Amino acid sequence: MRAGVLKEKPLWYDIYKAFPPLREPVFRRPRLRYGKAKADIQDIFYQEDQIRAKFFATYGSGQKAFDLFNPNFKSTCQRFVEKYTELQNLGETDEEKLFVETGKALLAEGIILRRVREARTVSVRLQASSEGHEPQEDDDLAQRGQVKQEPETAPSPP
Structure with a gap:
């Protein structure tokens, strides 16, 4: 106000003058406390989390996108957990x-779940590598992809 930045005095000015604080409000940076261990925060796991993890590993995220505009929307995973x-x-x-x-x-309710293909092929590869030979599926795919090339014979001149 003295410098002319504010033309009118603020609303709180009279209140602050009538009721000054007990201590002067001065900002000080808090001192760092060295040597004190911070409390470890435990992870919170629910039983549903294990079911969801297994669902996503088996079926993936599903075909339907989340409908965030519908407040009553239940994802396929949530329906799976509830069921x-x-x-x-029931026992x-x-x-x-x-x-x-x-x-x-x-499936009886009309919800089709499709298994993730990558999880199956990875497990087949891991199993085959532990046995010491390549999986049958990879050999079949390699044979299908390769076209047998016959040596070209030039037609005999007449």
């Missing part, structure tokens, strides 16, 4: 069997 827990509450205990049965139940 999984529903079947689990099924074996996780592998429960996973397969959940896929079948969703």
